[in-house]
Amino acid sequence: MSGLKDLETPALLLDEARMDRNIARMRAQVRRLGVRFRPHVKTNKCHEVAQRLMEGPEGPITVSTLLEADYFAQRGVRDILYAVCIAPNKIAHVLDLQSRGVRMSILVDNVDAARLVAERLRAHPAGRDVGVLIEVDSDGHRSGVQPDSPELLAIAYALRNGGARMQGVMTHAGSSYDCRGWTALRAMAEQERSAIVRAADRLRGAGIACPVVSVGSTPTALAAEHLQGVTELRAGVFVFFDLVMAGLGVCEVDDVALSVLATVIGHQQEKGWTLLDAGWMAMSRDRGTAAQEVDQGYGLVCDIEGRPLADYILVGANQEHGIMARRPGLPADGLHLPVGTQVRILPNHACSTAAQYPAYQVVGPQGELRARWPRFSGW
Numbered sequence: 001m002s003g004l005k006d007l008e009t010p011a012l013l014l015d016e017a018r019m020d021r022n023i024a025r026m027r028a029q030v031r032r033l034g035v036r037f038r039p040h041v042k043t044n045k046c047h048e049v050a051q052r053l054m055e056g057p058e059g060p061i062t063v064s065t066l067l068e069a070d071y072f073a074q075r076g077v078r079d080i081l082y083a084v085c086i087a088p089n090k091i092a093h094v095l096d097l098q099s100r101g102v103r104m105s106i107l108v109d110n111v112d113a114a115r116l117v118a119e120r121l122r123a124h125p126a127g128r129d130v131g132v133l134i135e136v137d138s139d140g141h142r143s144g145v146q147p148d149s150p151e152l153l154a155i156a157y158a159l160r161n162g163g164a165r166m167q168g169v170m171t172h173a174g175s176s177y178d179c180r181g182w183t184a185l186r187a188m189a190e191q192e193r194s195a196i197v198r199a200a201d202r203l204r205g206a207g208i209a210c211p212v213v214s215v216g217s218t219p220t221a222l223a224a225e226h227l228q229g230v231t232e233l234r235a236g237v238f239v240f241f242d243l244v245m246a247g248l249g250v251c252e253v254d255d256v257a258l259s260v261l262a263t264v265i266g267h268q269q270e271k272g273w274t275l276l277d278a279g280w281m282a283m284s285r286d287r288g289t290a291a292q293e294v295d296q297g298y299g300l301v302c303d304i305e306g307r308p309l310a311d312y313i314l315v316g317a318n319q320e321h322g323i324m325a326r327r328p329g330l331p332a333d334g335l336h337l338p339v340g341t342q343v344r345i346l347p348n349h350a351c352s353t354a355a356q357y358p359a360y361q362v363v364g365p366q367g368e369l370r371a372r373w374p375r376f377s378g379w
């Protein structure tokens with residue numbers, strides 16, 4: 001059995017036991033909440049990982065790109081929500097997927113898009129089966145129509161009158177990433193739930209069927225006390241977790257399943273620097289913890305077994321150089337890692353770090369390499 005020492009660095013490591021634990025935790029929460037689970041596969045973009053997340057081989061799943069939809073459709077997934085408001089130039093692609101036997105759902109959040117989508121779907125034999133959801137803004141985070149606005153009903157009428165299959169409503173409370181503490185997270189989960197249920201009730205009150213009521217982000221999914229009125233939950237980053245999630249308190253640092261294996265390539269002793277062969281290309285430019293209580297730089301450095309080296313982070317990163325040092329303000333403590341030493345670096349944001357790599361190196365409980373699981377990036 002080969003070990004980490006045989007890997008050329010940087011390499012993306014996936015701790016299988018941690019991942020399975022994270023999945024079990026989310027599954028238990030979904031069961032308790034009594035809703036359907038539609039995992040978001042944008043974090044993992046990998047069949048082997050998604051298989052462990054899905055309710056069955058046909059899904060359902062959420063995707064953030066149509067490349068994800070293509071990839072998972074080729075592997076048997078048949079129920080796919082493309083959860084970014086649709087651009088006109090993607091409708092033909094969606095129709096192609098639907099024609100190939102995939103039940104596709106797409107999003108709109110304004111009347112112009114609703115009219116255009118209805119017209120384009122009507123003109124295609126597979127178009128009447130494509131589900132259309134209205135995206136609702138539950139937290140001012142980005143897209144979506146206000147749940148109490150007249151436009152919500154106008155969008156639904158435009159879809160219905162245009163012959164499109166109005167499937168329901170969805171929202172994503174991305175502001176949960178800015179919450180501090182469980183009380184705030186619980187409140188955000190309830191804000192997300194109550195906004196989407198209000199939108200669904202208004203549509204039903206106007207005589208429009210609304211079978212799907214979909215919510216989700218990892219923090220709100222884990223914080224929700226109940227999801228009355230909701231039919232399905234979406235979450236993605238929980239599968240690996242990351243330092244942003246640990247900073248929010250929704251997981252421990254020990255739950256982070258993804259790390260970058262790097263090697264010591266030199267030192268600047270007088271500065272207290274250890275130079276690694278993993279810079280921002282290996283970690284991504286994501287500095288998601290910069291706004292949190294504990295800024296983890298470009299990543300938290302651990303030993304080869306995955307135990308954090310106290311207060312060592314990547315304080316700086318060039319394209320292929322990572323600068324490892326103690327947190328700013330802390331004196332050097334004499335730690336010297338000889339050239340050739342391997343370390344593991346936990347990422348700020350699992351989605352963006354994973355996106356830099358063509359595969360996961362799957363690590364078993366004894367630190368042994370168990371498998372190489374391919375993944376993809378791009379559109």
Ligand SMILES: Cc1ncc(COP(=O)(O)O)c(C=O)c1O
Nearest residue numbers: 040083172217218234235236237
């Ligand atoms: C529409 C939508 N749903 C669900 C999610 C999953 O959120 P998380 O990765 O926090 O679980 C995302 C993430 O960006 C999203 O954009």
